[in-house]
Amino acid sequence: MTNGWTDVANTDVVLVMGGNPAENHPVGFRFVMEARRKRKAKVICVDPRFSRTAAVSDCYVPIRAGTDIAFLGGLIHYTLSTGKYHAQYVREHTNATFLVKVGFGFDNGHFSGWDPTKKSYDKATWQYETDGQGYARVDETMEHPHSVFQLMKRHYSRYTPEKVSEICGCTPEEFTKAAEMISVAAAEDKSGTILYALGWTQHSHAVQLIHAAAMVQLLMGNIGMPGGGVNAQRGHANIQGATDMGAWNMLPGYLRVPRANHSTLRDYLEATTPKPLRPNSINYWANTPKFVVSFLKSFYGQSATPANNYGYDWLPKIAETANHSWGACFDEMHAGKMEGLISFGMNPVANGPNTSKMIAALGKLKWMIVAENFETETAAFWRAKSLAGEYYPGAQEPAAIQTEVFLLPASCFAEKDGAFVNSSRWLQWKEAALDPPGQAKRDQEIIGRLFLKLCDLYKKEGGALPEQLLNVNWNYATPVSPSLVEVARELNGSDLTTTKQVNGFAELKADGTTACGNWIYSGSYTEAGNQMARHSQADPTGLGLYPQYAWSWPANRRILYNRASADRNGKPWDPARPMLKWDGQRWVGDVPDYKADAAPGAHGSFLMLPEGVAKFFVQDFVEGPFPEHYEPAESPVENPLHPQVSFNPLGKVFHSAADKLGEAKDYPYVGVTYRLTEHFHYWTKHTAGSSQLQSNFFVEVPDELAQQRGIKSGDRVRVTSARGKVEGPALVTKRMKGLNISGKRVFQIGLPIHWGFLGRVNGPLINNLTPSVYDPNSGTPEFKGFLVNLEKV
Amino acid sequence: MLNAELTRRRFLGTGAVLVTAYGFDLRPAHAAVRELKISRTTQTHSVCPYCAVGCSVVIHTLGDKARNVKPAVVHIEGDPESPVNRGTLCSKGISLKEFVNSDRRLTEVRYRAPGATEWKTISWDEAFEKMARRIKESRDRGYEAKDSQGRTVNRLPNIALIGGCTDTNEVNYLLAKFRFGLGILTYENQARL
Numbered sequence: 012m013t014n015g016w017t018d019v020a021n022t023d024v025v026l027v028m029g030g031n032p033a034e035n036h037p038v039g040f041r042f043v044m045e046a047r048r049k050r051k052a053k054v055i056c057v058d059p060r061f062s063r064t065a066a067v068s069d070c071y072v073p074i075r076a077g078t079d080i081a082f083l084g085g086l087i088h089y090t091l092s093t094g095k096y097h098a099q100y101v102r103e104h105t106n107a108t109f110l111v112k113v114g115f116g117f118d119n120g121h122f123s124g125w126d127p128t129k130k131s132y133d134k135a136t137w138q139y140e141t142d143g144q145g146y147a148r149v150d151e152t153m154e155h156p157h158s159v160f161q162l163m164k165r166h167y168s169r170y171t172p173e174k175v176s177e178i179c180g181c182t183p184e185e186f187t188k189a190a191e192m193i194s195v196a197a198a199e200d201k202s203g204t205i206l207y208a209l210g211w212t213q214h215s216h217a218v219q220l221i222h223a224a225a226m227v228q229l230l231m232g233n234i235g236m237p238g239g240g241v242n243a244q245r246g247h248a249n250i251q252g253a254t255d256m257g258a259w260n261m262l263p264g265y266l267r268v269p270r271a272n273h274s275t276l277r278d279y280l281e282a283t284t285p286k287p288l289r290p291n292s293i294n295y296w297a298n299t300p301k302f303v304v305s306f307l308k309s310f311y312g313q314s315a316t317p318a319n320n321y322g323y324d325w326l327p328k329i330a331e332t333a334n335h336s337w338g339a340c341f342d343e344m345h346a347g348k349m350e351g352l353i354s355f356g357m358n359p360v361a362n363g364p365n366t367s368k369m370i371a372a373l374g375k376l377k378w379m380i381v382a383e384n385f386e387t388e389t390a391a392f393w394r395a396k397s398l399a400g401e402y403y404p405g406a407q408e409p410a411a412i413q414t415e416v417f418l419l420p421a422s423c424f425a426e427k428d429g430a431f432v433n434s435s436r437w438l439q440w441k442e443a444a445l446d447p448p449g450q451a452k453r454d455q456e457i458i459g460r461l462f463l464k465l466c467d468l469y470k471k472e473g474g475a476l477p478e479q480l481l482n483v484n485w486n487y488a489t490p491v492s493p494s495l496v497e498v499a500r501e502l503n504g505s506d507l508t509t510t511k512q513v514n515g516f517a518e519l520k521a522d523g524t525t526a527c528g529n530w531i532y533s534g535s536y537t538e539a540g541n542q543m544a545r546h547s548q549a550d551p552t553g554l555g556l557y558p559q560y561a562w563s564w565p566a567n568r569r570i571l572y573n574r575a576s577a578d579r580n581g582k583p584w585d586p587a588r589p590m591l592k593w594d595g596q597r598w599v600g601d602v603p604d605y606k607a608d609a610a611p612g613a614h615g616s617f618l619m620l621p622e623g624v625a626k627f628f629v630q631d632f633v634e635g636p637f638p639e640h641y642e643p644a645e646s647p648v649e650n651p652l653h654p655q656v657s658f659n660p661l662g663k664v665f666h667s668a669a670d671k672l673g674e675a676k677d678y679p680y681v682g683v684t685y686r687l688t689e690h691f692h693y694w695t696k697h698t699a700g701s702s703q704l705q706s707n708f709f710v711e712v713p714d715e716l717a718q719q720r721g722i723k724s725g726d727r728v729r730v731t732s733a734r735g736k737v738e739g740p741a742l743v744t745k746r747m748k749g750l751n752i753s754g755k756r757v758f759q760i761g762l763p764i765h766w767g768f769l770g771r772v773n774g775p776l777i778n779n780l781t782p783s784v785y786d787p788n789s790g791t792p793e794f795k796g797f798l799v800n801l802e803k804v
Numbered sequence: 805m806l807n808a809e810l811t812r813r814r815f816l817g818t819g820a821v822l823v824t825a826y827g828f829d830l831r832p833a834h835a836a837v838r839e840l841k842i843s844r845t846t847q848t849h850s851v852c853p854y855c856a857v858g859c860s861v862v863i864h865t866l867g868d869k870a871r872n873v874k875p876a877v878v879h880i881e882g883d884p885e886s887p888v889n890r891g892t893l894c895s896k897g898i899s900l901k902e903f904v905n906s907d908r909r910l911t912e913v914r915y916r917a918p919g920a921t922e923w924k925t926i927s928w929d930e931a932f933e934k935m936a937r938r939i940k941e942s943r944d945r946g947y948e949a950k951d952s953q954g955r956t957v958n959r960l961p962n963i964a965l966i967g968g969c970t971d972t973n974e975v976n977y978l979l980a981k982f983r984f985g986l987g988i989l990t991y992e993n994q995a996r997l
Contacts, residue, residue: 038859038893039888248854263980329989350942351938433856437858442850459978475943483981502973529973532973791997
């Protein structure tokens with residue numbers, strides 16, 4: 012979240028789209044209800060299903076799964092064509108004033124620079140016009156035909172209410188009513204929030220969808236405002252922390268994993284440290300070398316020296332164009348190219364798309380290590396045939412599966428201390444209440460012992476580059492089970508000359524005299540103690556910031572981009588709710604997202620970006636600088652905007668024998684997966700309470716379709732896709748209406764996720780239906796909007 | 805919303821306030837409730853492991869103070885001092901005790917040999933020996949010190965590591981050291997699903 016849960020109470024308009032907080036984040040949803048009570052906030056819910064969030068909204072708009080960009084593009088068009096946007100905010104705080112190179116354009120589904128043979132873009136025409144010093148040219152009037160503002164206006168001129176209706180299935184009137192309510196937030200003293208979840212991220216165009224949401228919020232002047240922002244609710248307790256700690260292409264703190272062409276530390280820093288694009292830009296990532304060298308000092312300790320570039324060679328280098336995200340990982344595994352998988356608290360057989368492919372992939376491994384609280388479908392994939400063979404006809408007999416499996420009893424949350432980062436970016440420290448049961452071990456001990464055992468083997472026997480492993484800094488007081496307090500201190504960072512904890516990342520250096528595991532957490536565990544364990548109720552601004560409760564990254568800042576809550580001269584847009592105010596000497600309010608003592612006009616307001624301002628036009632993503640509506644990989648219609656380029660040209664599709672895509676003639680309905688309020692993911696099927704409250708899988712069927720097909724609630728139905736099937740009782744509801752899409756009546760089928768073949772209650776794994784299709788930027792799978800058929804059994 | 809100056813836990817301990825506020829002494833009644841439920845428990849601050857709202861919880865354990873007795877969780881409730889949840893929990897959070905105490909929890913190491921039809925129980929020592937051996941064999945077999953152009957890449961393409969979002973930042977950092985120490989390229993977690 013750019014903002015946070017407690018801040019939602021400050022809002023005037025709530026757009027809930029791609030999420031259902033009333034059921035899936037119920038405690039957070041209290042702040043939506045508080046905003047309604049206290050500020051008379053309006054709630055708009057856009058969703059394929061009339062959820063419980065919709066039930067308490069002021070406006071509900073039904074939509075076809077996978078068409079959110081069309082809806083948001085419609086909002087952008089609506090605000091620009093009616094003038095209902097925050098013009099001064101847009102001029103002062105965004106790149107709407109920037110000029111783009113003359114060759115840039117969009118034609119029939121492709122942006123300029125499309126190479127049909129390489130199937131990728133040359134981004135040369137996506138760049139800014141620059142002056143002799145490399146700074147972008149701007150036009151403050153925003154009237155230049157190549158200004159981002161005019162390009163944006165032109166690009167979204169196609170997204171009329173009628174076109175939105177044709178794509179999404181809502182009526183033009185429903186769309187316009189929602190747009191009117193949402194654009195109330197364009198007023199200077201109003202703000203609006205967007206709450207989303209996996210309904211937005213599980214698409215083959217997920218990143219561009221969030222980009223479109225950010226554009227709407229910038230047009231409304233909602234970024235940085237109390238009650239504003241783009242807010243991912245996030246679905247796991249520490250999914251934010253795990254994100255902060257890196258992925259296949261990220262080191263901790265959003266530093267990039269080096270590529271093969273970054274042969275030396277100098278090459279790497281040169282390639283990953285941005286240069287300012289405007290003379291007044293703070294361009295905070297210019298500090299990248301300090302964060303990287305401090306990270307290497309934390310990682311390799313005393314082995315990291317200036318002479319060996321602080322151990323840079325030991326970091327693995329990814330091939331320039333390679334991608335090792337989820338889809339690629341399991342596709343390679345399926346092709347027999349992986350020998351081992353280590354899974355800490357993940358259940359890919361349940362979580363990943365195309366269950367049969369996942370089960371087959373695990374069967375190609377030589378070995379697999381799973382650390383878990385329960386026996387999961389992943390640990391027991393080799394039992395799939397005997398436990399649920401009807402759903403996984405390709406699953407082999409155990410005797411034919413040569414994968415060696417280790418299932419390790421791990422500890423649960425109550426048995427460990429350490430910090431979880433909630434979706435508000437608050438690092439909240441917890442204490443261990445008891446020891447793990449039986450022989451179960453804490454995860455730090457499992458990792459510690461395995462790490463040390465490997466070190467022993469490499470010391471004794473040698474092998475492939477032992478120094479990569481042996482130089483990792485594991486200098487903990489109890490190496491077999493490192494204290495998490497010690498690790499938390501390491502993440503905060505210290506000055507190696509004084510051995511004192513640093514107060515924040517501003518103290519980090521690039522000369523090897525500071526160490527810091529994750530620069531964005533710097534400040535969380537200082538000489539003053541564990542800031543994450545603070546419990547003060549104080550709220551000096553009255554805006555729900557609670558600056559001394561837990562600790563928020565970065566720098567304990569509660570609202571990201573808060574500099575933009577005031578105009579260029581430092582005057583808050585809403586004087587009644589100043590998030591930040593310039594008092595002539597310093598900024599007061601939240602921790603400023605700006606230099607604390609720099610005068611209002613001195614710098615651009617978005618300090619992390621080379622532009623110094625927020626971006627409508629973004630060069631970083633693979634499929635275009637503006638979000639464009641592309642249909643899901645499986646869709647009931649051709650893309651009404653450009654039928655010949657229907658699907659995202661860069662959407663990631665795999666082609667193994669297990670990867671089949673279906674067509675509307677065989678699979679006419681749109682499938683949507685969702686969570687139920689009684690269950691948490693694939694965990695609570697192991698607990699009695701949740702299993703009793705919601706024991707059965709079901710298939711949600713629109714009543715109009717049910718009547719056509721002669722299906723009544725309780726009838727057993729089979730849902731099939733090109734990949735597989737699920738079966739269960741039908742739940743006929745009015746919650747999912749038939750929609751008119753491009754002149755065609757389209758029905759959606761609701762599919763709750765929580766079951767599997769190993770729980771207190773069992774049912775089909777829903778991802779047996781979903782395709783191995785992924786967003787090309789983030790690697791998230793397309794779980795919302797795929798094709799299925801429905802039959803009565 | 806709860807008065808920050810008088811949280812529920814403090815409420816039970818401030819009898820004097822009760823006498824003046826209500827004109828009679830509520831202490832015996834509250835004491836009886838406490839005796840029945842949480843009077844002898846140890847209270848530990850924790851955070852719900854489910855969704856990312858980040859509700860704080862108080863875990864009540866019994867038995868911690870007795871010799872030769874393993875503590876057990878007897879109650880988990882929302883922490884009234886959290887500005888996020890103010891003592892509330894959702895339908896999943898209120899049953900956290902069942903999650904911790906579930907009879908389905910794994911309590912020993914299970915091992916499944918290639919081609920085996922059943923789990924068998926092995927010791928941690930045996931598991932660590934075997935796991936380290938498998939990792940080393942695969943790593944030594946699949947390691948790429950140089951790529952096809954002769955550039956130093958020091959990477960391991962044949963082992964994947966997944967997970968982390970169910971665990972703390974600190975464990976995630978240990979996992980980062982573990983994976984980069986081996987040169988593992990493929991690492992993903994629930995954040996991308």
